[in-house]
Amino acid sequence: xxxxxxxxxxxAVVTPALAADEFYIVRDTATKKCTVVDKKPTTTTxxxxxxxxxYKTRTEADTAVxxxxxxxxx
Numbered sequence: 001x002x003x004x005x006x007x008x009x010x011x012a013v014v015t016p017a018l019a020a021d022e023f024y025i026v027r028d029t030a031t032k033k034c035t036v037v038d039k040k041p042t043t044t045t046x047x048x049x050x051x052x053x054x055y056k057t058r059t060e061a062d063t064a065v066x067x068x069x070x071x072x073x074x
Contacts, residue, residue, distance in 0.1 A: 022054050023061035025068055034071035036061040 026046040027034045034049060036058060041048060050068040055061035065071050
């Protein structure tokens with residue numbers, strides 16, 4: 001029983017850390033500005049752009065935002 005409890009606690013501690021390793025390129029519908037966020041948007045004021053790729057690092061997403069067509073349009 002003690003081993004099971006330890007395993008559950010370990011999973012509870014590790015899971016939030018893994019969830020933070022998701023980055024999205026989103027575009028504000030009002031300003032048309034693209035940004036990188038670490039949570040999937042749940043509002044209608046921002047939309048995921050590009051092909052909807054989920055990036056594993058912020059650096060990867062920051063690099064990719066430069067190649068998304070709607071983010072480079074003025």
